[in-house]
Amino acid sequence: MLPKGKFSRCLAIAGLALFFTGAAQAAPDNSSPVGTANVTVADPTVPRPPGQPCVVQLFSNDTFDDFNTRPFSYTPPTGCGTHWSKVVLEADFSVTAGVQFDRSATIFLGGVNLFFGTTQEPTSTLAPSWHVERDLTDYSALFRNAGQGQADIGNIVNSQYTGVINGSARLLFYPASVVAPAANVPDAVYPIGSDPVGSTVLLQAGANTMTATLTLPRNVERAYLDVFTQGQSTPDEFWYTCVPNQYQAQTGECGGGNFREAEISIDGQAAGVAPVYPWIFTGGADLFIWKPTPGVQTLNFLPYRVDLTPFAGVLSNGSPHQVTLTLAGVNYYFMATAALLVYEDPHASQVSGQVVSNTLANQAPNPTIGSTLSTDSSGNTTGNVTTNLSRHFVIKGYVNTSHGRVDTTVDQTVSFANTEIFDITATTYDQTSEQLSSVEGVSTSKIGAFVSGQFRQSFRYPLYMQSNQTFTDSAGDSTVVTTIRQGFDEHTALSIDGFPLYAADVHNHHEGSDSIDYSPTYAIISHAGQNSKQDFTFSDSLGGCYRASVSAANDVVTAYSSGKGCPGQHNRVFWFTEPDGSPYQGEGLLGW
Template sequence: MLPKGKFSRCLAAAGLMLCFGGVAQAAPDNSSPVGSTNVTVADPTVPRPPGQPCVVQLFSNDTFNDYSPRPFSYTPPAGCGTKWAKVVLEGDFSVTAGIQYDRTATIFLAGVNLYFGTTQEPDPTEAQSWHVERDLTDYTALFRNAGQGQVFIGNIVNSTYTGVIHGSARLLFYPASAVAPAAKVPDAVYPLGSDPVGSTVALNNSSSQLAATLTLPQNVERAYLDVFTQSQSNDEFWYTCVPNQYAAETQECGGGNFREAEISIDGQPAGVAPVYPWIYTGGIDLFMWEPTPGVQTLNFMPYRVDLTPFAGLLSNGSPHQIALSVQGANSYFSATASLLVYQDAHASQVTGALVRNTLVNQPPNPTIGSTLSQDSSGNVTGDITTDLSRHFIIEGYVNTSHGRVDTKVDQTVSFADTQGFNITSSTYGQTSDQLTKVDGVSRSTVNGFLSGQFDEHYRYPLHVDVGETFETSGDISILTTVRQGYEQKTSLGLDGLTLYSAEVRNHVNAGDTLVLNSSFQIASHSGQYNTQDFAFHDSLGGCYRSSVTTTNDTVTAYSSGKGCPGGQNRVFWFTHPDGSPYNGNTFLGW
């Protein structure tokens, strides 16, 4: 942590995530993490269908102590068929006792991302471990063939940074059955990166691209893009930065705080993916994230972009470039994306066209406002605002074996940010209030009727309040509070009738007071607290509720199932209580 609003990274302790067992529970109902200093989260695990899964170990107890990727070979599960009800990735990671930064972690297979997240910062005196899961059912086509993969956790180990990271991961394949039929999954998965084994791509500025030129099958009926954009280096604290013209006055990072992923096909705008403000366990004040990290810190969720209006264009037999960039990137964002394609099983060739795209004439240029003022004593007060809202419609059609399918994607994507400053010779105050919103609907018709509809609503609220006091002793006292949220509402409908709806809410509220000495070394901290509340419910009666509270780096309260019928978490195996994406044109993936 540096003075005068310069957000930085610290080293800290972590712990053991208690999220084993139970269909969709962060910890078994008969256990309690209260009193633990190990990592504890409220997130649900991925719910499972009945039956025993076939298991493929990707890598086991690999050691990460340098910047070399760890390769592995994948072979499909023997005797388990090629159609599965569900495919789940499980990963277990640990770090030895010592000093170490949090690190970015990725797993790739044949160029396609299977996992993206960060590691917990370790404790100097305790070894730590944690568990992550990802629903990869939509990537079934990838797992039908053998391939090469790699896991990458770049880590420096020397006399100063002593924490060594270890990890294992496996895929669980749940065979289809009468009660758990095979999922209706994409027919093909294509990575956007050029690495045949897989890696992320650094996007250093708004012009940098993650791109692939693909010649797709000529019978594409639907297409989606799963997007990850992770802030790194100078961009790690992008949500606190200000436009360059105000950077010196506010003593903050420049480059502004608007970030948004732009999707294009052959250079034409094709969609938007909001950027989530993930905060890593060394971020802002490391003690706030012990033992509960921020929203999705250890396990990112992708954002899924509906590219179906372009299906006719993508099926014309010509190569097409699909690209992703991050508007406002300022060195740098780490990105990866995967294209999911559904094909017409009864036609080798389909035709179609894009008929409307109002996103083309709406560049992502936010409006900047300022009420900053400076008095004769040099005190600075006031706000800087950044706002952008775009409504767009993209329509296209494809002539399939079952008729003409028209698709209309109608979205409003907005970003609103206020940076408030109160700076004197002895204090530095900065408050960041940010809200990213997506309100969208994808509608489809077959031969002009039998319309299907997928509604989605996302909210990414973030509040960061930092108050620094420069003591006469030379110490710097820094009081920080963070409120972070991930909210998702989705529904599937047919001819105006809602077939299924679900809501996910994941909120973290944390705070701490950090004291640095005159050499900017951590002298002490006090008043640490953190509460995570996770809630899911759907129209089928599924319910998941969990909450964890920490005080002074120890779990002081934990609840599971409170607020659900009977006080029990119960979700159906085919639902997505973790907030992972699903497709809007099929009912629950069947």
Template sequence: MVPKRGFHHGLAIAGFLLLSLAGVAQGAPDNSPVGSGNVTVADPTVPRPPGQPCVVQLFSNDTFNDYSPRPFNYTPPSGCGTHWSKVVLEGDFSITSGVQYDRTATIFLAGVNLYFGTTQEPTETAGRSWHVERDLTDYTALFRNAGAGQVFIGNIVNSTYTGVIHGSARLLFYPASVVAPAANAPDAVYPLGSDPVGSTVTLNDSSSQMAATLTLPRNVERAYLDVFTQSQSNDEFWYTCVPDPYASETEECGGGNFREAEISIDGQPAGVAPVYPWIYTGGIDLFIWKPTPGVQTLNFMPYRVDLTPFAGILSNGSPHTVAVSVEGANSYFSATASLLVYEDKGAHQVSGALVQNTLANQPPTPTIGSTLTQDSSGNVTGAITTDLSRHFAIEGYVNTSHGRVDTTVNQTVSFADTQTFDITSADYQQISNQLTKVDGYSRSMIGKQLSGEFKASFRYPLNVAVNETIETNGGYSILTAIKQGYDQHTGLSVGGFPLYSADVHNHVQGSDTLVLDSNFDILSHSGQQTTQTFTFGDSLGGCYSGSVSSANNVVTAYSTGQACPGHRNRVYWFTHPDGSPYQGDTLLPW
């Protein structure tokens, strides 16, 4: 049989209204990236309100050449007040030419994650640079106090791995104004990790937990959890793995391919966060991701879980444990999460209870099916399916200063994966076809009157096709084609009237053919091509579109705004064209 696993997983290691209608145009870069091999993405930047921001530099041109975190001290900006219309993180990173892995990068402040992503790989003759941004307005409460932070990019630099990473990051605070009032941000932010400065937590298996026991204010009205779960080590390619009974027959990694983050409060299931199948720049075929990486590869987006039905319990003055685990984790996932809390400004104490929780009786146990067959020659054909769909409702209430508020979180979360195999003595073909879906709403009511409803739908499609052939000289030819997507629809209504809706679509597809010798050393590659398209549109007329294509590892086409009216991007400063989470709290009637 072709020793496909020895290559496939080894390659990543070896591969080195004035307020509401103030539109902000996003134009093309001054210099076209066509012909460049540097990192080029179609993603939008974070839109900004009018006015000059106050800037706080977190760290500047730090060098990352070992496994030590780089500490920094944060002081709130002066002359900008303590309430801002928007807070944005900007980061600029680079790597020198040479040989280097893709590396995980994080920035933390006072235990709270500000940034989570990975790095681009260089070539032996050229370095790479890239820019990231994250909307941190919902973390405003964190930035009102001085604190200690650290950035961590663990990196080995020696005679073999020579690429050195450099980075800088800063926070931009946009003062509140008449046209851009202060954001209705959460009143407090609590990290789940145990490190007071900040780091990720390792989740080795399904029983591993990232947890924090917190005694919260006694007037919690709404609560949300921003969750990151990043696959590492044996789990890096979890989406291609198969259940243990089929691992030997298919020459694949075991442990199955179902992964899902489970959120609990005091041991009771409280929500679900789907795991996004991020592919890093050394993943599967490293040439596919030069110069355009996969979806969110350099800048992960958190998934926000609505925990508001538990607000009454969280406000009772007792300590409560909020925890995250990853079902199916198989050594290992890196995780971090932040609890965002809104308080009732008109009451020092609220009361409430959980009314129902149908998630509690639905364990995350997928159904496995197989049509695999093996003939007398040892040829294997067929498919393995993994499926799970759960519909649940979690309802609770809080007695607040403005009346009893009942909140229901209603979701359907589903996972469907098909692994198709055609294996002979000379060929190994595998197609991994996966789709994670979330459809649901969070609905809040005062008395019998519907007050606010936030709908959200997510789709994470992934298709990985690998065709590996043994050549007559004992070497290998491997054709890889990947399609990866992120689709999001959100909508907000108040009193039954729709107020706002938005759609985000981010899709990357690429292919490449590798030629290796019998020792799995890369001899050459050919046919590299990658395309990314990113679109955003909302009910206010906001529009963003971007597209980038490459061939033979240089940009061959780039456009921005072509799919928008007048061929021009125009988004509003308070929107989230990058897909970052929001709940529409600024429009709720209390």
């Protein structure tokens, strides 16, 4: 039989395009940013439901000029109820003109991450500012109680590094209404591997795990893990360019290899995989490429969501359980954080169930390494180093609920492929990195023979980076020409018993190049030829459409378009969708 309310939701979702006609959000067409040197991106903001939100300020105009956290107290909003149609984080940051590194930025509440990103680097004459948003509706349970939080942007300010970072953040709560009903959100959110207020966990070789021991409610129906893993400091800031140790001396590259992947386990049993996105800091590779448009998600990371529902019955047995993230391949320094989201059976105080089969448990994350490198008698080195791993796994489990036994199957193929191509002579050092991480997966839930939900997701994270260094004179001056292409591609589709309900596609691509002249001590002499472009597109089966593009050259915006290619040449997305690529899953789709 169908779970209570499932059939009504099926009919409601099937008719959404008709019911919500006029409820779509058209992104505002602001004045053209052409000519500005300030941060300009093509990403969409979070679409909003109708109605006036209640606003809770987390912190306002805080100054980040050291490595101390900035604590704040949180109190739930008044006047908007306790179940909201949408919850959105808005944050604004700036850095004063001067010299400053890019910095990692986080906001936590009650140990749970609300925001994770990096900062834009300033110049001697430019004080950049930027705005970020994150859809936190799935974290609503966290916001129903008062708590303590903190913002953390570790920053050095002295006579050499003079850029001071400032920031403000607030939560917007949109009250439920007839046209924007309360979202069907997880019943509880649990931080993994964090202190009670919240911070990222340092992962490094020999200490590459973070874990939490949790005793969960005894009626968990579904469970998901939102994961962030970000490379920090040399060599893990540029992990995607490294080679296995046996080729380090021959190529002069960082060692440790370039395979990185988060392995999720429950009580020591493999439970899922989270690929690592190759985010690039605004000072990364060539700092001028990212002015004024940073790379994909650089200022505002998106978490990767792992479906742990086959383990719901086990998690509900009343015993403590260890949820662990292990970062395979970490060589020096990664920052990580995660949050467990659980849905509970509202009509049963206790459920039961088991994991039936798990083919991931016998597949270790050991990539295959290959090489065609050769070095001739003159010391010239050419060839490539390849790193490949592809695993298909199926995890099945069931949970006995108040509406019957629900069997869930997570079927995924997770792949990683990296090729490092070298052409090294006495006067040139040319390296090309070509990498693709991908996921093809489907989560299927059945009640008897009836497919009560099927959610398909595919991800592609393409990265291309070429760095050609030519030594231009006997003094040791050199010119480095860098070309980068970076992408985030996502396809999602939801169906019930073979009936398609919703599908969406997100494509976020950035490309750029620049040439820098360096002194023998790698001080920048000059740069030339800077150009970059970001294209962002979203479309869904309800007719939603978002398109934006920004181009830059010589550190200023040269072209910008918004809505071009959408019906009527205007962006139009429904308030309950995720045009930025934020994770959603199954029944939580569209706020129902």
